[in-house]
Amino acid sequence: MESSKRIEKAAEILACGGLVAFPTETVYGLGADASNPEAIAALYALKGRPTSHPSIVHLASTAQLQEWCLEVPDEAILLAAMFWPGPLTMVLKRAPGVLDAITGGQDTVAVRIPSHPVARKLLETFGRGIAAPSANRFGRISPTSAEDVRFEFNDEVMVLDGGQCQVGIESTIIDLSAGGARILRPGMIQEESIRVALSEMQTAASAELTTPRVPGDLPSHYAPKKTVQLVDSGRLTETLAKLLAEGKNAGVLVLSDVAADSSSELRVSMSCSPDVYAFALYKNLRSMDRSDRVDVIVIERPPSSPEWVAITDRLTRAAGERSIVNSEVCGDGT
Ligand code: TXA
Numbered sequence: 001m002e003s004s005k006r007i008e009k010a011a012e013i014l015a016c017g018g019l020v021a022f023p024t025e026t027v028y029g030l031g032a033d034a035s036n037p038e039a040i041a042a043l044y045a046l047k048g049r050p051t052s053h054p055s056i057v058h059l060a061s062t063a064q065l066q067e068w069c070l071e072v073p074d075e076a077i078l079l080a081a082m083f084w085p086g087p088l089t090m091v092l093k094r095a096p097g098v099l100d101a102i103t104g105g106q107d108t109v110a111v112r113i114p115s116h117p118v119a120r121k122l123l124e125t126f127g128r129g130i131a132a133p134s135a136n137r138f139g140r141i142s143p144t145s146a147e148d149v150r151f152e153f154n155d156e157v158m159v160l161d162g163g164q165c166q167v168g169i170e171s172t173i174i175d176l177s178a179g180g181a182r183i184l185r186p187g188m189i190q191e192e193s194i195r196v197a198l199s200e201m202q203t204a205a206s207a208e209l210t211t212p213r214v215p216g217d218l219p220s221h222y223a224p225k226k227t228v229q230l231v232d233s234g235r236l237t238e239t240l241a242k243l244l245a246e247g248k249n250a251g252v253l254v255l256s257d258v259a260a261d262s263s264s265e266l267r268v269s270m271s272c273s274p275d276v277y278a279f280a281l282y283k284n285l286r287s288m289d290r291s292d293r294v295d296v297i298v299i300e301r302p303p304s305s306p307e308w309v310a311i312t313d314r315l316t317r318a319a320g321e322r323s324i325v326n327s328e329v330c331g332d333g334t
């Protein structure tokens with residue numbers, strides 16, 4: 001874990017308009033002062049991200065919400081009490097002064113209070129909102145360790161080290177800005193948990209909660225450099241045999257040992273628990289992407305039950321397929 005001194009140094013860098021990468025419980029973020037247009041411009045330039053893409057503003061406490069949001073509906077107050085600090089991002093109507101560079105010119109802003117102790121200390125020390133997309137170059141896999149971030153940006157930014165991210169995939173994003181509640185990006189806080197929380201209020205939002213399932217216009221490029229194939233369990237053996245016949249080495253992520261195949265150069269058994277799977281997913285994708293011994297990454301498709309929705313969403317994007325989950329909104333590998 002990082003020392004207070006290094007976190008103070010990071011807060012100073014942010015205050016001077018610089019960039020700092022920091023751990024959250026989901027993935028590492030590349031942070032900039034969310035109120036400083038030059039800092040945001042530098043952030044987008046380093047990430048190689050189009051300026052039309054909005055960023056999440058990270059906060060230390062709900063007291064800061066009023067600086068960023070025009071309205072905080074009761075649903076948002078309830079979800080904040082239930083899930084913050086934690087891996088939930090809420091999209092709300094933005095307050096007048098919020099920069100277009102943060103919102104992508106929309107009239108909404110995404111806000112989140114992360115739970116990682118280093119993120120919290122940094123946010124408390126800095127005292128204002130930190131805009132932080134995932135700390136990867138545009139279109140690449142989100143980093144889940146300080147080493148991953150250094151691999152993306154070398155020594156271009158200070159990196160606070162908070163170990164391996166516990167959740168391992170990006171936060172659930174819920175849009176509460178237009179009346180009801182709509183999940184824009186599935187995450188490890190599931191639709192059902194949110195529905196249960198909202199139903200306590202007996203508002204329309206719980207009944208109307210949706211995760212739009214529409215194919216996006218663009219296949220995603222949220223992906224490793226290597227080809228990723230997402231394969232049903234029953235076709236694993238056949239797929240690996242075919243790759244072998246083509247002289248290609250497969251790196252394989254399997255859920256079980258059913259399809260053990262000696263042709264695989266690298267074979268990782270992934271947990272059948274979604275939480276443990278998510279924790280290990282990006283780490284394994286990155287190491288296979290880097291390995292000279294792997295030509296193609298083959299992933300056994302997880303079950304279709306609700307607790308796998310967020311993971312399956314990331315896997316379909318990594319495979320360059322059209323995710324069925326709202327890919328027109330968040331399917332662009334940001
Ligand atoms: O777990 C996370 O959410 C991580 C950590 C660092 O907090 N951050 C993250 O940020 O994944 P990023 O920028 O890679 O993805 C944020 C997503 C983007 O797909 C963006 O389009 C969406 O949030 N987003 C941000 N502001 C929005 C808004 N006002 N309306 C709709 N979507 C928004």
Ligand code: MG
Nearest residue numbers: 133134333334
């Ligand atoms: Mg991202």
